[in-house]
Amino acid sequence: MDMKRFAGQAQGRMAFPHLGELLVSGGALPAEAVGRVMARQRELGVPFGEAAVDLGLVSQADVLVALAHQFDYPVLPVGDQGVSPELVAAFEPNSARVEALRQLRSQLVLRRAAKYHLNTVAVVGAGRGEGRSWLAANLAVLFSQLGERTLLIDGDLRHPRQQELFRLAPAGGLTSRLAERGEKCA
Structure with missing residues (x-):
C-alpha cells in the first residue's frame, strides 16, 4: 500500500500520482531515466517536468499531457x-x-x-x-x-x-x- 498517498487522503487532501510515474507509465520517459531527472531537478531547483524537458528526455507536449492526466483534466x-x-x-x-x-x-x-x-x-x-x-x-x-x-x-x-x-x-x-x-x- 502506498502510505504517502493514503496519508494525503486521510488528511482530507486529494492525492495525485507523481508526474514521473505518469511519464513512465505513458511510455514517454524510460524508467531508468527517472534518477537522472530527479538529480537535474535538485540541481536546477525546477519542477520534475521542466528538468526532464531540459535533459531532452521528453517534450513539453509529453509533460502537458501527463499533467492533464495527473489532475484529471x-x-x-x-x-x-x-x-x-x-x-x-x-x-x-x-x-x-x-x-x-x-x-x-x-x-x-x-x-x-x-x-x-x-x-x-x-x-x-x-x-x-x-x-x-x-x-x-x-x-x-x-x-x-x-x-x-x-x-x-x-x-x-x-x-x-x-x-x-x-x-x-x-x-x-x-x-x-x-x-x-x-x-x-x-
Missing part, C-alpha cells in the same frame, strides 16, 4: 488525428485563446447557477466564416472536460461543420432526424 496529445486540430480546447489547454474560452464558459456556468438556470446555449451568427461552429465545438469540449453532460447540435442546415470538426462518419442531418421522429409520432 482530459486533453488530447498533439497530433491526435481523432478530431480536428481546430478543437483547441482539446489540444492546447494552456493557450491564451483556450483561457478566453474558459472565461466564457465560466460566465455561462455562473449565469446557470444564478437566477437564470441556463441549460441551453445557442451560438448564432448572421453569415459564414464568423466562427460559430468553432466556438460551439470548443465550448462543448470545455463543458465535457468539467464532466458536464454535453449535447452539441449543429443547427447550420446549409453548411454543417460539427461532423468535420469531430471527424464523425456522415450520418443523417438534423432535419432527417427530426423527420424520422415526426414519422414515428404520426
